[in-house]
Amino acid sequence: MCKVEEREAILETVSAALAKFEAKRENLIPLLQEVQGQLGYLPPAAMAQIAAYLGVPAVEVYGPATFYNDFRLHPPGEHQIKVCMGTACYMIGGQIALDSFERRLGIKVGKTTPDRKFSLDQVACVGCCALAPVVVVDNYVEGRVTPTRVDGIILSFAEGNDKGKEKKGT
Ligand code: FES
Structure with a gap:
């Protein structure tokens, strides 16, 4: 277009x-x-x-x-990574997970990668506190996200290998 x-x-x-x-x-x-x-x-x-x-x-x-963080001024990426910064996630490493995604993607929170593949946002509690720290990619929930898992999560979505993951709310 x-x-x-x-x-x-x-x-x-x-x-x-x-x-x-x-x-x-x-x-x-x-x-x-x-x-x-x-x-x-x-x-x-x-x-x-x-x-x-x-x-x-x-x-x-x-x-x-x-x-307001909820509003986005740039087009979202093909895959939207949302790092939960609710209390439970924040207390147990949410900020560390967010920092890791920022570093690996080379963008700050609220931005989209130049190739429009990923956008990165922080969100309030997504209702899966027992899995803290939680990251939601598109509609898939990733629990207990540590920095060592960040590369794998990004890769699995970059390669479209996201089938069979647990969907949020299912
Ligand atoms: S605080 Fe992150 S899921 Fe509830």
Whole structure:
């Protein structure tokens, strides 16, 4: 898809999302969530369109979009790595796991690798505290993630060898 087509597709998606909400400032966060849910991230064109719809300066849309970790400003990678930083995981090595993924992927949390293969995020408790520290890759749960397992996890998804893993919530 070329840049123009991509932009048109974004604007079309945002228009459909806007149609679900009244043009009230208090709808900003739900609108951002809706658009991110549709696009996977919040491109600048989408935020500008939301600002125009709500009749607020663009900075009022960029503010929460950049402040909250849940919002993504870049397209997600083919595989999304989410490191749990809930209390149980944090206490038992979540930060160490996150640092390891950052080092191995060469990106900071909230970013996507240049080849768009992986994106890395931190999330709150995913409900598998007994397996702490937990990492969710796409919908697969990886428990007791130590730095020595990080390479193997990345490789298994890089090579598409992710069949048979335990899916989150199953
Ligand atoms: S704190 Fe990580 S799964 Fe609950």
